[in-house]
Amino acid sequence: MEDKNIQPQGGSYPDSKVPEKFLKPYDSKATEDRIYEMWEKSGFFNPDRCVEAGATSKDEKPFTIIMPPTNANGSLHAGHGLVMTIEDIMTRYKRMCGYKTLWLPGLDHAGFETQVVYEKKLEKEGRTRFEIERSTLYKEIMDFTIANSATIKSQVRKMGASCDWSREKFTLDEDIVKVVYQTFKKLSEDDLLYRGKRIVSWCPKHQTSFSDLEIKDEERVEGFYYLKYGPFTISTSRPETKFGDKYVVMHPDDKRYAEYKDGQKIDLEWINGPITATIIKDSVIDMEFGTGVMTITPWHDPVDFGIAERHGLDKEQIIDEQGKLLPVAGEFAGMHIKKARPQIITKLQSKGLVEKIDANYKHVVRTCYKCGTVIEPQIKSQWFVRMKKLAERALEVIKSHEIVYIPEHYEKITLHWLENIIDWNISRQIVWGIPIPAKLCPTCDTGYVDLDDKIVKCDKCGGKVVKDNDTFDTWFSSSQWPYAVLGFPDNDDFKTFYPTDIMETGGDLVFFWVARMIMLGLYRTDKVPFKTVYMHGLVQDAKGQKMSKSKGNVINPLDLTAQFGTDAFRMAVVVGNTPGTSLPLSSNKVTAYKKFVNKLWNITRFVLDSTYGEELVADFDRFSEADQKHIGVRDALIAEVSKEMDEYRFYIASEKLYHYAWHEFADKILEESKPILNGTSETDKKSRKQFLLQTLSVILRALHPFMPFVTEEIWSEMPIKGKSLLIVEKWPGR
C-alpha cells in the first residue's frame, strides 16, 4: 500500500531529466552555507571587486549603506534579523541595478550597554566591577566582546547579508578613535564643548551619569508631605533631601506672601534644630501648585539647581553617590535614603512639623532605563557639548528635505526634539569605552582637551593635572560612524561613498543616534551623512507584545532560519511590513513563505523538465501571440515592482512578486502550458519553452534580493549561456 502522505515530492516522476536535487523538496540546510561561501569567495560583496570583474561599470553611481554597528555584547535577535533583511534587500537590488554598491558592516563596543551585560555576568560569578582594577576590567570586557563578536558575525552571515567584510569596522579601531578625538578637539576649539559643574542624572546603582535620553520616566504613587517651615507650609515628595534647605522660594507676584521680601531672613525650627532661612522670589514657581511655596535642594534637583544658579545661592550635597545620606543629615547620616524616609517623617511628626500627608500622590519619577533605579541628580563636573548651533544646521537640512524620513512622521518628531535640544553630557564614569583625552585640575576643577598627552600643569592655578578617567558616551562615537568608517577626511572611500544613501535603523534610535549623526556629520564634513532615513518598526511576538527575556517570548531568528530556511524568514519579515509599524513575528508566517520557497522550487522542476535540451536565447523574437501577451503582463508587473523598490516599498514589491510567481505564473501559465507543450505546433512549443525559461529567469532575478539563497541555487541550474552568479546579474529591465 502506498501512502501518498509520505511519498517523496516529485517521486512520481520517474522519467524526469532535471538535476536530481529537484526531485526532493528544497533543502535550505544543505544549500545556504555553501552558497554564502561561494558569494564570499567571489568577492562580489566588495564594489571594487565588482568593477574589476566587469559586473559593475567603473563610472556607475555609488550606493552606500552603513550598517548600524551591531552591539558586540550578545547574539542576534529578531530586530537584527529585520535590519539585515531590509538592508540586504536594498543592497542586492542596487547592486543588480548596476550601482557601485557598498554595504559596510560594523560592530559597536556599546559602552554602557556592554558594561551592564558584563556586570550581570560578574554578578553571577559573585564579583563586582568596583573591586576590579580598571585596566584588568577593560581587558576582560574586551576579551568578552571579541568572543561575542565572532558569534555575531557568523549570525549575520546566516542571514545572507551581502556586506563587504573587507571594510568591516569596530568602534574601538584606532582610526575610528582618532576621528572621534579630532571631533572632541574641534568642538573645544569652536567653543562648542565645555566642562561644566552641572546637575547630571546619576544612577546610584551603575555609578555613572547619563544624558537626558538614558532616563525613563515612570509614574509612581508615593507619599506627598506637607511640612511646616516657619510661617510657611511647604510640600515635598522627597523629605530626605530637605536637611540642607535654607532657602524658601515663592512667586514674586503671589499676593499671599507679599509681606515677605526677597532676601529676607527668618528663623525657624527644622528637622535637626533651629536654622535661618532666606526668602527667594522666583517666577519659576507655580502659584497654583501646593501652597505656592517651596524650599530648594540645588544639589539634587534640576529646577532647584536653576534657581540657585540664577540667585547665586549655596549648593550643598545631601546624598552621596551610593544614595546614602551625608553628615549634614545628622543622626541619619550613612543611612540609605529609602530606609531614612519613613524615619525622617516620624521625627518630623514628633516635632509637630507635619501638617498632612497625601498618601496617594501620583507623580513621575525619573529612573535608569536599564535597572529602573530612581535617578539621583547630582552636581558633577562633566564634559558637555553645546547643542543649539549643531541642531540649527540639522533643522535646516531636514526642513529643506535634503534628508528625507521614511515614514514621514519621524521628521516632525525629530524637528520637535531638535528645537528643544539641551546640552549633551558626553562623560560616562565607566571603564568600557573610548577614554576621554583630557586632563583635569583637581584643585580648581578646570578641564583641558589633551590629545597628545602633553599638559602637566593647570594654566589657571598652576596645580598638577590628572588624567580624566571617564569615557565617552558610546553615542558620541557612533554618531560619527558614517564618515569615520569611510576614512574621513582623506580616504578614497570617503570621497566615493559619502554622503551615504540611506540610514536604515529602528525608530527607537531616532534621537539617540540618527539626529546626532546628522548634527555631527554636518559639523565635521559639511555634508549630510545620508540622504534618506528609513525607520523600521519593532519586532514583536505573534500576539503583538514586545519581546523580552522576562516574558520569555523572545524569538531567536536563527531558530526560525534553521527550521524554515533564511529565505522564508526574510520574506516573513518583509512582506506586508510597512516601515515604522511594529511587526508581529510568528512561525505561522514563516511557514507560509517556506511553502513559497518550495513552490518556486517546484516551478523550476516543471520548467526545466519541460524545456529539457532548450537553452534560453537572449534575443528570441518569434513569440506566439499568447506569449507576447503574457510578456506584456509580466513586464508591466516588473515595472511596477521596480518603482516600489526605488521608493523603498519592499512590503508591496515582495507581495506583488509572490503573487505573480504563484498565482499568475504557476497557477495559470504553467497549467495552460501543458497542452501547448504536448501539442503539435512546433513553433508554439518553441515559443512557450523560451517564454517559460525567460520568465523564470525574470522571476529569479526579481526575487533574488528577497530570497537570495534559493534563487542563486536555482540560477546555477538555468540553461543560460555565459551567465554570472545571480548576485551580480542585472535586475530585470536593466
Add this chain to the structure above:
RNA sequence: GCGCGGUUAGCUCAGUUGGUAGAGCAUCCCCUUGACGUGGGGAGGGUCACAGGUUCGAAUCCUGUAUCGCGCACCA
C-alpha cells in the same frame, strides 16, 4: 500638560494626488494522483472607532470626541 501615531474581514495589516473596500493567514465547501497536498477552484465575513463639516461623491480632506500606543516635559 504638550507632541506624534494607530483605530479597515476572526487575526496581522495594505489602501500614494477623494470615485460604490483589498492581501496573507484562519474558517467552510468542492476538486485534484506525471511540477508541486508545502496543490487547484470557490465561499462566507467589514454601517472602514464615533459625531459633525467640505464635496456630485469621503476609509481617504477639515473640526471635535472616544480609545490604545509611543515620545517629550524642571510642577516642588
